[in-house]
Amino acid sequence: MSSQNVPVEQIKQFLKDLQNRITDRLEALEDGAHFQRESWERSEGGGGESRVLSEGAVFEQAGVGFSHVMGASLPPTATQRRPELSGRRWEAMGVSLVIHPRNPMVPTSHANVRFFVAHKDGEDPVWWFGGGFDLTPYYPFHEDVLHWHRSAKEACDPFGEDVYPRFKQWCDEYFYLKHRNEPRGVGGLFFDDLNQWDFDTCFAFIRSVADHYLPGYLPIVERRKNLPYTEQQRQFQLYRRGRYVEFNLIYDRGTIFGLQSGGRTESILMSMPPLVRWQYNWQPEPGSPEAALYEDYLRPRDWLGEKQD
DSSP states (O other): OOGGGSOHHHHHHHHHHHHHHHHHHHHHTSSSOOOEEEEEEOTTSEEEEEEEEESOSSEEEEEEEEEEEEESSOOHHHHSSOGGGTTOEEEEEEEEEEEEESSTTSOEEEEEEEEEEEEETTEEEEEEEEEEEEEEOSSOOHHHHHHHHHHHHHHHGGGOTTHHHHHHHHHHHHSEETTTTEESSSEEEEEEEEOSSOHHHHHHHHHHHHHTHHHHHHHHHHHHTTOOOOHHHHHHHHHHHHHHHHHHHHTOHHHHHHHHTTOOHHHHGGGSOSSOOOOTTOOOOTTSHHHHIIIIISSOOOTTTSOOO
């Protein structure tokens, strides 16, 4: 594919429409809370729009960001694994979101779809897609986890039987806190450097993943948002949010690339929860719902392949 045939504007329009669709649907669940919108520009090139909903009845904080940034050359840390990108001018665009619910019975969710292309005069562009979505429950419900993974599988099914198992495993391995020896949540999909198919098929796959996020997440929110909870359960939610912060600051590729490439710090870190707590050497009580999270859910499982009761 030649440089002039990469449909950058078509991808950009899809991503901006995706941002609109997601924020509209999330606002519809609230009672008067709205996303605050802030457009920004990047001195090195490009910009985006950050949308943050704070102190809602359902969502304590929800951030949905669109960015389209570019530069003359990538930082050395970004080309260590891809030396062929050195010296190329580049563009990156995507939508990234993190939803932190107020009720600890509602899981946190994250989704991201992105496109990267690097240009060099006289040569074909180097391009790929990346993204996925994952779920981080505090007090999991088995039917919710199954629904989430069924949505992930439905997004992948038109593209081959092996796609969901591969990208599900990649998600399990990526969203893993090595220093804690535990996964961040119950997974979903993750993929990067996606150019294994032709461009149109890769773009169609990205659209499928994006379009399955809301059907996967909103039914869970609607089932759990009004459930009662205790102050102890709220404190456990805040404690587990600490794991989210640890992953994003230590391992997350998007966070690291954004900061190293001169991205807008406020937009990059809008994924952080508004309240969080750490507690030294905390352990759940044996047999408690908190222990069930660690024993039954925070471990690799073939959710859709297991025999169900």
